Amino acid sequence: MKRSFIREILESIDEETISFAGGLPNEALFPLKDIEKSAMNVLQNSKVLQYSLSNGLKSLREKIAQYYNDEGFETSADNILITTGSQQAMFIIAKYFEQKSITIEEPSYLGAMNIFRMNKLDMKPVALEADGIDIKAFQKSLEETKLAYLIPDFQNPYSSTYSQVKRNTVAYLIKENDAYLIEDSPYSELFFTSKKRTISSMIPNNSFHLGSFSKTFAPSLRIGWVRANEELIHELMKIKESIDLHSCGLSQAILNDYLSDSQLFKQHLQTIRNDYKDKMEYFSSCLKAILPEFKFKQPKGGMFIYGYIENVDTKKLVFEALKHKVVFVPGSEFYLDKSSCNEIRFNFTHSTKEEVKEGLIRLKRLIKGEL
Incomplete structure (x- = not known):
């Protein structure tokens, strides 16, 4: 390490x-006044400082689930696990697949690579191209690993975006090989023209879709999430409970209050x-x-x-x-x-x-x- x-x-x-x-996001854009207002609202009730649910505040999970539903990706609150930033989400998933092999992009996010090393995942790198991963090499690697970690939207560090053709092909190969995809998506809302369909929406039972409010709201609140099928979420919760019982309840409550006005x-x-x-x-x-x-x-x-x-x-x-x-x-x-x-x-x-x-x-x- x-x-x-x-x-x-x-x-x-x-x-x-x-x-x-x-x-780092531009802190000049942090909605300070709105966060202050939401904080004052939730602090009227002392229960906000009490222990919370392991999978996260239900009303917040419902709001996150609704974003998926609005994009045609059927999701319920039970498909969502709130985590302490998406970095923790990645660690939990890596722990679940500990000591297995995993196909990754090259270059790739170094935070993820460190997590995979710590959990003894054998990383198999596949080169990125301008429109996404090298499909031939990806197919060959996936047949062996049965697990992949990809960042299809404005990839970190490469900044490339997967074409729709490659998204479709990756989804097909994941399903064909009875494999799993970890789709890391912290930047998907930071598009300049349009947003593409997630790969996970095409393979809902074979994917972990990772999201975060760090890049779109405020990183210090440390609120991320995983979207997966209920069975996988249940398995991930067992691991999360051994780490921190639940993510910060106050941060979740403030964010949940802020998101009550979806237009905001x-x-x-x-x-x-x-x-x-x-x-x-x-x-x-x-x-x-x-x-x-x-x-x-x-x-x-x-x-x-x-x-x-x-x-x-x-x-x-x-x-x-x-x-x-x-x-x-x-x-x-x-x-x-x-x-x-x-x-x-x-x-x-x-x-x-x-x-x-x-x-x-x-x-x-x-x-x-x-x-």
Whole structure:
């Protein structure tokens, strides 16, 4: 086991550092007044501070289930397990499949890879393409593992989105092989144009669909969830009860009160999308103007821009960049076995326009040997 590079980086930077590293939302968009109002509402009742249900507040599970139903994915509250962020959801599922093999994308989310290592899952990486995973290689791997972990929407770190054809094919292969899919979906609501159908909706009994309010509401509340069939949810609850009995009841109650006005949340989501689209376009324009050697494709949503610079070891570059108060995540962190790499993941949602421009200028000067 090793610690998360990103978490370590966050500990080593200060207020003067321009960070493109963590997947941090724009805190200027947190609905502070609405959260304050909901908190005051729920704190009128002392029971909100009491122990809660292991699977989560029923009224909150019902609201989450309704989002699925609105998209044509039949779901009830009993299909939902509230977790302490989607990271805990992933850990619980990994514990359920402990010591088995799992097919993953490459590159992949390093937080998931650390969880799989801890639970002794044998990871089998399959390369990503512009429109999703390499299907031929995925099919061959899935026949062996019977389990896959994918991020189809604005993938972290690659920022790609699966085409509908590949979504359909993945669903078919999961069902054909009597396999299971862990579909990680923290960014699916952060689309700039349109939202695609989840793979899980095509294979409801063979999937775990992971969601989170960390990217769309407030990460410190630590509210995520798993959507699966009732039998699987029951098995996951046994594991969760050995970890924390239940996720924070106060956080759930505040969120549940806020979501009572569905239009309020819809408007909030649209505000985030508009802001992130603007930030992505500005970051992209700065990359093209300041760092044209960085090759990338503009994402259609999410929080990251991913690409590469020829003949640059970005792992070495990041430690030099830290000395000059700018930081990113080198691509090597997202591979199972790659000590050096020319790829970079930039987060575009958290920095100001002034910080973006200054940070990229510093990186440019570092690469040219001027710093």
